Every structure is written in C-alpha cells, then in structure tokens.
Amino acid sequence: CRTGCPNRIGSQTRGRALNSIEPPATRSPATNRTIVTVGDVMVDTLVHIPGTIRIDADNPAHMTRSLGGQAANTAAWLQISGARVHLVGVLGDDSAARWVRDRVSSLGIAHTLPSVPGPTGECVIVTSADGTRTMFPSSGANAHIGRTEVERELIELIRGGPSHLHVSGYAACHDPTFVQRLLSHVAIEGVRTSLDSAALTSSTTIDHWRAAHL
Numbered sequence: 262c263r264t265g266c267p268n269r270i271g272s273q274t275r276g277r278a279l280n281s282i283e284p285p286a287t288r289s290p291a292t293n294r295t296i297v298t299v300g301d302v303m304v305d306t307l308v309h310i311p312g313t314i315r316i317d318a319d320n321p322a323h324m325t326r327s328l329g330g331q332a333a334n335t336a337a338w339l340q341i342s343g344a345r346v347h348l349v350g351v352l353g354d355d356s357a358a359r360w361v362r363d364r365v366s367s368l369g370i371a372h373t374l375p376s377v378p379g380p381t382g383e384c385v386i387v388t389s390a391d392g393t394r395t396m397f398p399s400s401g402a403n404a405h406i407g408r409t410e411v412e413r414e415l416i417e418l419i420r421g422g423p424s425h426l427h428v429s430g431y432a433a434c435h436d437p438t439f440v441q442r443l444l445s446h447v448a449i450e451g452v453r454t455s456l457d458s459a460a461l462t463s464s465t466t467i468d469h470w471r472a473a474h475l
Contacts, residue, residue, distance in 0.1 A: 295345045295371075297418050298336040299411070299443070300429020300457070301403045302350035302374065303382040304357045305329030310389045328364045329384055330403070331429035331457045340370050347418060348372040351409050353381035353402040373414045377405045406432055407439030415443060419450050430457045 305327045310320050328337060336348040348365060352358035352374050358381045365372050382401035388394045419426065426447050433440040433456075447454050 294422065294424035295347050295418070296339055296425045296427065297347045297349060297415070297423045298332045298339070298427045298429070299349040299415060300332035300406070300432040301330035301382060301400070302333040302348070302352060302361060303328075303330035303384050303398070303401075303403070304361060306383065306385045308385060308387045310387065312390055314387070314389050326360075328361065328368075330382060331431060332427075333361075333365070335427055335429075335457070336365075336370050336372075337368055340368055346370055347423070348374070349411055349415055349418070350374055351402045351406050351411060352376050353379045355380055357381035357383065358402075373411065373418075375409050375411065377402050377409060379405075400431070400435065403431065404435045407436030412439060412442065416446055419446055419452055422450075423452055426452050426454045428454065428456050 307325045307327055309323045311323070312320075314320055328334070330350070332348060332350050336346045340346045348370050349372070352361055354376045358374075358376055361381060362372070362374060365374070380399070380401040382399060382403040384396055384398040386394060386396050426443075428440060428443070444454065
C-alpha cells in the first residue's frame with residue numbers, strides 16, 4: 262500500500278503504532294552498517310468510524326496523525342528493530358514537512374528530506390468497525406523525488422558502503438528513470454537491494470516498473 266498505519270509496516274507486518282515507539286537503546290554489532298531506505302514519506306490521517314459508514318451523512322470518528330509512506334514505515338521499523346537506518350525522501354514546504362522531520366528525528370532516524378515547493382504527501386485512511394479500510398492518498402512532494410538533490414545524496418550514501426538499499430515501489434511510479442539510475446549506481450558498488458512490491462496494485466504501476474527495467 263502507499264502509506265502506513267499504526268499496526269503495519271508497509272502493508273502487512275503487524276506491530277505497534279509508530280507514534281508510541283521509542284528508539285532502541287543499543288544495537289548489535291551486526292547492525293552497525295547503514296540500511297538506506299528511499300521513497301515515499303507521508304503524513305497519515307487515520308480516521309476510525311466506530312460503526313457502519315453512512316453515505317452522505319455525518320459519521321462521528323476518532324482521528325489520529327501518524328508517520329506514513331513505504332520508505333518511512335520501513336525505516337521506522339528497522340530502526341526500532343535495532344538497525345542503523347538512513348531515510349531518503351522529499352517533503353513539501355509546509356507545516357506537515359516540519360512535523361515529519363520532527364517525528365523522524367524523535368525516532369532517532371538519520372534522514373535526507375529536502376523540501377520542494379508544494380504540499381507534503383498525505384493520506385487519509387478510513388477504517389470502520391467491520392475492518393474495512395479505504396485510503397485516499399495524495400503523493401504531493403513524493404512525485405518530485407527524481408528532480409531534487411536526493412539522487413546526489415543517495416550516490417554519496419551508496420559510496421559510503423551501506424549494507425542494503427531498500428527502494429519504495431512508488432518511487433518507480435513517480436520517476437522510473439531515477440530508480441534505474443539509482444540501481445545502476447548500486448550495482449557498481451555491489452550493494453544489496455530490495456524493492457517494495459506492495460506498489461503493484463494496477464497495470465499502470467506495472468508499466469512504470471517495466472520502464473525502469475525492474
């Protein structure tokens with residue numbers, strides 16, 4: 262899925278809410294090398310409807326704000342697991358961007374999150390008592406990931422010898438050539454990679470992935 266919610270990483274893994282988790286106090290020797298995650302960083306507004314949603318009517322709801330986006334979710338849970346992580350993404354020039362940076366910093370995650378003119382990516386996630394979940398994403402600044410200094414910063418990080426590079430599948434949707442160039446740099450440096458396949462939700466997404474030769 263495009264964004265995260267309190268009980269999952271990306272789309273499937275169960276866990277605690279990102280808003281309630283503290284950074285780990287220690288790391289094992291095996292996690293000293295950095296894992297770089299790159300891609301979507303979002304602000305999730307979680308809307309829980311205690312009853313059945315009534316169309317064209319008032320629906321009392323409980324709302325909370327959470328850090329979201331494939332890259333941010335993966336970085337947060339890796340950090341919580343004791344890994345050393347560096348999150349790379351793009352934010353807007355609004356108050357949501359400041360909130361994201363504060364939240365990422367409070368989790369102890371190193372980050373490269375430049376701003377571009379416009380809004381930060383956001384998603385409204387509506388859940389109801391029967392367990393159904395409907396998402397309303399707006400990519401915002403994430404769509405500009407290939408047109409910022411992110412690529413230069415990533416190349417420097419890759420040259421620094423990370424243990425792994427994890428790429429949000431949506432990055433390939435936003436800019437296939439950016440991901441293709443990034444993976445070419447990674448191949449030269451011999452860094453292991455993974456790509457989040459949760460973005461494979463439509464034929465359009467698959468076409469973008471093919472364009473990046475993924």
